[in-house]
Each structure stands twice: as C-alpha cells, then as structure tokens.
Amino acid sequence: MLIKRPQPGYSARIQPSEITPESVYLDRRRLLQAAIAAGTLAAGPAWPETRRPALAPLSFERNARFSTDETPNSYEDITTYNNFYEFGTSKGDPAANSGRFEPAPWTVTISGEAEITGTFALEDLLKPHPLEERIYRLRCVEAWSMVIPWVGVPLGAVLSRFKPTSRAKYVAFKSVHRPEQMPGQRYPVLKWPYVEGLRIDEAMHPLSLLVVGLYGKTLPNQNGAPLRLMSPWKYGFKGIKSIVAIEFTERQPPSSWNLAQPHEYGFYANVNPEVDHPRWSQARERRIGAGLFESRIPTRMFNGYEEEVAHLYRGMDLRKFF
Amino acid sequence: MSPLLLRRVIKPALFALCLLPFAAVLWRLFGIGGATLGANPIERIQDTFGQWGLRFLLITLAVTPLRDWFHAVWLIHLRRMLGLFAFFYVLMHFLTWLILDQGLYWSGVLEDITRRPFITIGFAALVLLVPLAVTSTHGMMRRLGRRWKSLHRLVYAIALLGIWHYYWQVKADVREPLIYLAIALVLLGWRAWKAWVAPALRRRTAAASGAPLQARRASE
Numbered sequence: 001m002l003i004k005r006p007q008p009g010y011s012a013r014i015q016p017s018e019i020t021p022e023s024v025y026l027d028r029r030r031l032l033q034a035a036i037a038a039g040t041l042a043a044g045p046a047w048p049e050t051r052r053p054a055l056a057p058l059s060f061e062r063n064a065r066f067s068t069d070e071t072p073n074s075y076e077d078i079t080t081y082n083n084f085y086e087f088g089t090s091k092g093d094p095a096a097n098s099g100r101f102e103p104a105p106w107t108v109t110i111s112g113e114a115e116i117t118g119t120f121a122l123e124d125l126l127k128p129h130p131l132e133e134r135i136y137r138l139r140c141v142e143a144w145s146m147v148i149p150w151v152g153v154p155l156g157a158v159l160s161r162f163k164p165t166s167r168a169k170y171v172a173f174k175s176v177h178r179p180e181q182m183p184g185q186r187y188p189v190l191k192w193p194y195v196e197g198l199r200i201d202e203a204m205h206p207l208s209l210l211v212v213g214l215y216g217k218t219l220p221n222q223n224g225a226p227l228r229l230m231s232p233w234k235y236g237f238k239g240i241k242s243i244v245a246i247e248f249t250e251r252q253p254p255s256s257w258n259l260a261q262p263h264e265y266g267f268y269a270n271v272n273p274e275v276d277h278p279r280w281s282q283a284r285e286r287r288i289g290a291g292l293f294e295s296r297i298p299t300r301m302f303n304g305y306e307e308e309v310a311h312l313y314r315g316m317d318l319r320k321f322f
Numbered sequence: 323m324s325p326l327l328l329r330r331v332i333k334p335a336l337f338a339l340c341l342l343p344f345a346a347v348l349w350r351l352f353g354i355g356g357a358t359l360g361a362n363p364i365e366r367i368q369d370t371f372g373q374w375g376l377r378f379l380l381i382t383l384a385v386t387p388l389r390d391w392f393h394a395v396w397l398i399h400l401r402r403m404l405g406l407f408a409f410f411y412v413l414m415h416f417l418t419w420l421i422l423d424q425g426l427y428w429s430g431v432l433e434d435i436t437r438r439p440f441i442t443i444g445f446a447a448l449v450l451l452v453p454l455a456v457t458s459t460h461g462m463m464r465r466l467g468r469r470w471k472s473l474h475r476l477v478y479a480i481a482l483l484g485i486w487h488y489y490w491q492v493k494a495d496v497r498e499p500l501i502y503l504a505i506a507l508v509l510l511g512w513r514a515w516k517a518w519v520a521p522a523l524r525r526r527t528a529a530a531s532g533a534p535l536q537a538r539r540a541s542e
Contacts (some may be wrong), residue, residue, distance in 0.1 A: 073361075081361030089495035093362065142493070143361060189495045260494055279431065279440055279490065286423070288361050292351075295425035 005154070008319040060131035060151050066207060067135035068304070073146040073289045075215050081288060082222045083140065084241055085189050086175070086182040093184065094222035101181045103218075103225035103242070112172070112248035115163035122226055123152040126212065128161070129153035130132050133216070134209060139271045139303045141235040141257075143296075144286045150230055151213030156204035163178075164200065164248045171203040172196075172253030173229060174245040190256050196240035197253035197267065198231065199312075207232060207308055233309045235269045266322040271303035325407045336400055340407040342376045344414070361477050371415035376488060376502055378408035379481045383509040388510070405477070409455040412484070414542035416448050440490035447483040452475055478513075481506050 001278035085095035087101075106122040111228075131151050139145045159171065177193035179185040185192045202208065209230045212219055219225040223239025231238055237257050247253070264278050273283045284296035302309050313321075323332075347370055350357040359366045382404040389397045424431050434441045454474055456462070463470050485506060489499035 077361040085494070087491075091362070144365075187497075279438055281434065281438075284427075284430070286362065286364065291423075292363060292422060295427065296423075 005232060016110055055220060057217050058151050058213045060133045060213070060216070061131040067133070067149075068137055068147060070107060070135070070137070070147045072135055072149045072215075074152045075125050077213060077288050078146060078148055079220050079222055080199075081146075082140075083236065084184075084222055084224065086184045086192070086194065086242070087222065088184045089189055097183050098221035101178070101221040101225070101242075103221060104246075106226050108227065108243060109245045110162050110247075112247070113165045113168040113250060114248045115165065117162065122212075125158065125227075126210075129157055131213065132209075133213075135293065136209070136230060136232040137287060137303050138230075138236055139299065141237055141265070141269070141277060141282075143277075143280060143282060143284070143299075144288055145297075145303075145310065146288045147298075149215055150209060152209040152211035152217060152230065153227065154206055155210045156206065156210040158210055159203060159246075159248075162248075165251045167228060168248035169200055170249045170251065170253050171198050171238045172242050172245075172249050173198075173299045174247075174249040175240055176242045190260055193244075194227065194240060194256045196238055196258075196269050197249075198229075198238075199252075200248075201312055202231060202309075205231070205309060205312065208229045233270060233305040235271055237265070237299060266314075268318075268321050269319065270309075270322075271299060272318055272322070273299040274301075275319055292299075323395075328396060328399055333400070333403065336403060340378070340403070343370065344412070347371070354414060364418065368415060368418040368423060371411050372488070373417055375412035375415050376481075376484050378404060378411055379484055380502065380505050380509065382408050383477065383506065385483055387509055387512040390516070406455060409451045412448055412451055416445075441488055443483050443490070444487035447480045447487060450480050450483070454480075478510055481510075498537055499501070 002026060002088065059312055080095045082094040083090045083091070084098070087094040087097040104122075107119050108125050109119045109120060111117045127215060131153060133151050135146060135149045137149060138148050173196045175194040176182075179192075187265050198208065209232075211224070211228045211230050214223055219228065227243045228241040229243065230241050238255075245262070250269060255265075255267055256270075257269075258267055271282075276282050282299055285299045287294075300306070346357075347359075347367055349355065350359045351363070351367075382401060385397050385401045386406065389395060420431060424434075434443065435445050454476060455464060457470065457473060466473065485499055485502045488502065488523065489496055492499060
C-alpha cells in the first residue's frame with residue numbers, strides 16, 4: 001500500500017502530477033488492445049483491471065478522532081461488493097462494468113442559495129483543504145456493513161467557502177448521467193440521474209465527508225469516483241456517488257430511493273435498529289468479511305455515531321422521519 | 323426411448339447435471355481453482371440455492387408441455403427427479419438462511435416468518451413442497467390413486483409463491499422475477515389451454531361441421 005506521508009508545513013492535497021493524464025492511460029489501453037489483438041496476451045481476469053487508469057496515491061493525514069479502531073475490510077471486499085446501480089444491480093456489476101467510466105477531468109456545479117456559485121474543476125474545489133483519512137463504519141440498508149478507510153475532506157468546510165445564505169436549509173446533490181459509460185443507466189431501475197440531499201446542519205456536521213480516496217489512493221470507479229458523499233450515521237444509499245452538482249435549497253430536495261419507494265426509504269435514512277425496513281429487520285447486520293459461521297452483529301443507533309449526531313434529531317419522531 | 327437407456331444413461335447423467343449448481347457452490351466455498359463466493363458468501367450461497375430452487379420448479383413444470391410439443395412421452399420419467407431437485411435446492415436455500423444467515427437465532431427467525439410477508443410466502447412454498455416430496459414414491463402414487471394428481475397440482479401454486487417471494491425480495495430491479503413469472507405463465511397457460519380452451523374449440527368446430535353429438539363426445 002502506497003501512502004505518502006505529508007511533509008511538515010506541507011498542505012496535503014492531490015498534486016496534479018499524481019493524476020494520470022487521460023492521454024497516458026488511453027495510450028496504455030491502446031497498447032494492451034494491440035497486444036491482445038496480436039494474441040500475445042492471454043485474455044484473463046486481469047483484462048478489466050488493466051484497462052483502468054492507475055489509481056494515484058494521495059497525501060493525507062489520519063483523523064484519529066473520527067476513525068473507528070475496528071479492522072477495515074479488505075480492499076478486495078470494498079471494491080468488488082458494491083451497490084452502484086448506474087453500473088448494474090448486482091453487487092459485482094460496478095467492478096465489472098465501470099472500466100469505461102472516465103472520472104477525469106471532472107467539474108462540480110455549485111448553485112442555489114449561496115453567495116458564490118458556478119462550475120468548478122474538482123482540483124479547485126478541493127485545493128484549500130488538507131485530505132484526511134477516516135475509518136468509518138458503513139451500514140447498508142440491506143443489513144450488511146463494512147469498515148472502510150476513506151480519504152476526503154469535511155463537506156462542511158467545502159460548502160462554507162461558497163457562503164450559503166440564511167435561506168440555505170438543505171443541500172441537494174446530483175450524480176453524473178452518462179448512459180454511454182454507465183450501462184445501468186440505460187434501464188430505469190431508478191430515475192436517473194441519482195439525487196440525494198441532506199439538511200444543512202447534517203451537511204455541516206464534521207462527520208460528513210466528501211470522499212475522493214480509498215485505502216490511500218484515488219477512489220476506484222465502482223466506489224463513486226471521483227467524488228462521493230459519506231455521512232456514516234446514515235444508510236449507505238445516502239452516500240451519493242460521482243457527484244456533479246451541489247445545490248443549496250430552501251426546501252427539502254428529492255432523493256432517489258425515496259422517489260422510488262417512499263414508504264420504504266425516507267429522506268433522513270438514519271441507521272436505526274428500532275425502525276425496520278418494511279420488508280426486513282434492521283436490528284442486526286452482517287459484517288462483510290466475517291466467517292461463514294459468525295453470526296450477525298447488533299446494529300447500533302446512528303450506526304454507532306449516536307454521541308456525535310443524536311442532537312441533530314432531538315425532539316423528532318424517528319419513526320415518522322425515518 | 324428404451325427403458326434401459328433411460329435407466330442406465332439418461333437418468334444418471336441428469337442426476338449429475340442437476341447436482342452441478344450445488345457442486346459449483348462447494349468449489350467456490352473451498353476456493354478450488356481460485357473460485358470464490360465473493361465478499362458476502364452467505365448471501366451468495368443463499369441466492370444461488372434460491373435461484374436454482376425456482377429454476378428447477380420451472381423445469382419440472384416444463385416437462386408436460388415439452389412432452390406435448392415434441393411428442394416425447396419418455397420425458398415424464400424424468401419429472402420426479404427434477405421435482406425432488408427443486409425441493410432439494412429450496413430446502414438448501416432455507417437451511418442457508420436458517421443456519422448461516424440467521425445463525426439459528428430463533429426469535430429473529432420466528433419474527434421474520436410471521437411478520438415479513440416475503441419470508442412468509444417463501445416459507446409457505448417450502449412447507450407445501452414437503453408433502454409433494456414425501457408422496458413422490460411409486461408406493462405413495464399407487465396408494466393415493468387419483469388423489470395423487472390433485473395433490474401434486476399444488477406445485478402450480480408453489481411455483482407462483484416462489485416467484486412472488488423473489489419479486490418481493492428485490493429492492494428495485496424486478497426484471498429477473500418477471501422473467502420467471504413470464505415462463506411460469508407460459509407453462510401454466512399451456513395447461514389451461516389444454517384443459518379448457520382446446521376442448522371448447524374442438525366442440526365448436528365439431529358443431530359447425532354438424533357432427534352428431536355422440537361423435538363429438540367420442541373425439542374428446
């Protein structure tokens with residue numbers, strides 16, 4: 001594993017030189033295709049991996065305060081067992097079908113109730129913020145969970161730079177829509193593009209992370225490259241991937257799963273062992289990577305982040321606002 | 323089809339073929355040849371068995387239509403084995419859920435069966451399969467006589483319950499359950515056609531041609 005430790009006094013961030021230029025990996029791809037055409041390279045499981053751009057190592061510092069000391073899942077598990085319906089609805093589809101996705105160059109449009117709006121290159125969006133590694137628990141609404149070492153920047157710090165106005169009560173996020181690169185988007189399993197939202201205080205909460213990396217390297221396509229959200233006290237589907245737009249809104253924005261099945265998936269989607277999904281129990285979860293005969297573990301309120309986030313929901317009926 | 327060929331070649335070959343999905347799970351479980359069950363092996367095992375349970379139910383239901391369409395009467399001799407494999411895979415699906423997924427956590431199991439409709443109907447399908455498996459022997463066929471056929475028509479309902487169970491379990495992508503449903507409707511539709519529509523059509527044709535009532539009866 002390649003981890004560049006930041007030098008003292010050095011502001012850790014992605015160096016432009018660390019991102020493989022598209023032309024380089026395209027050349028690499030052509031070379032490989034030529035090699036295969038010539039029959040000199042055995043077509044095997046290595047092929048889908050080799051045509052991807054190399055994932056660049058990142059400079060970051062571990063944020064111990066916001067990291068669990070549980071053992072992270074393997075890189076293999078985290079990158080081969082994904083819910084990313086844009087690439088297909090099976091867990092292995094995102095790893096298998098995201099090879100053509102191009103996460104660079106990337107821009108993010110900021111709009112709505114803020115003093116500064118516009119379209120920004122991803123590098124510029126991140127530039128002022130040192131990257132942090134945070135080991136978070138991830139609890140999927142399907143009652144499985146992982147422990148994942150993300151690399152990212154606090155969402156609140158990024159949002160503040162755009163000076164949201166007093167009318168900014170919510171933050172709406174939108175994923176990229178590229179059916180030609182995302183085969184799952186050619187069928188309306190969900191309404192594309194995927195959208196999500198947070199209340200402004202949830203977005204500003206220090207645990208909310210804009211993720212750009214995993215295990216010290218840039219985010220693989222199947223995990224939401226190049227930019228995704230992670231609010232670890234919420235079910236995984238709130239963690240919108242491949243974000244292209246962020247809008248400050250006065251009204252509660254729509255969210256994709258809530259649009260698809262409003263009685264099963266709420267806007268808040270806080271992890272809560274006492275509020276079951278209508279079709280299955282949320283009381284216990286299967287930790288990915290546990291042994292075949294290991295039992296499920298109890299799910300914790302707010303996914304174990306109760307101390308940090310419970311105050312956001314004081315006085316709210318969490319059965320009603322699920 | 324000679325009985326000897328059927329008994330000595332076709333049936334053993336089919337038996338081995340039907341065991342392949344089970345063997346594939348074992349290969350992956352023990353990592354033979356680098357095969358793997360992925361990040362969530364329990365889910366993978368459970369899904370594989372459930373899918374094959376449904377597939378074998380449909381394959382079993384396909385025997386009668388295939389016999390009719392291709393005039394292959396011998397196919398009927400394979401039906402019992404196919405039906406028992408359907409039961410085998412459904413049972414393995416259930417046991418995987420009970421032992422590996424739920425870890426014999428009985429209060430959770432009971433709550434799921436009674437309070438989660440998709441689990442309730444899946445469980446109902448399994449329970450209904452038990453009498454069919456038990457009465458699948460020659461002895462039971464003889465003993466039950468005409469009632470055997472009525473009892474085994476339960477499989478129509480079981481297949482639909484199984485598909486419904488699957489449809490209700492998926493989160494959003496209902497394409498696969500709908501494919502199963504389409505196949506089931508064709509297979510059950512053929513039976514309905516044979517039982518009700520085709521005789522009615524024959525009666526009408528016979529009436530139009532002015533054939534005497536007696537002759538029409540005989541032709542049915």
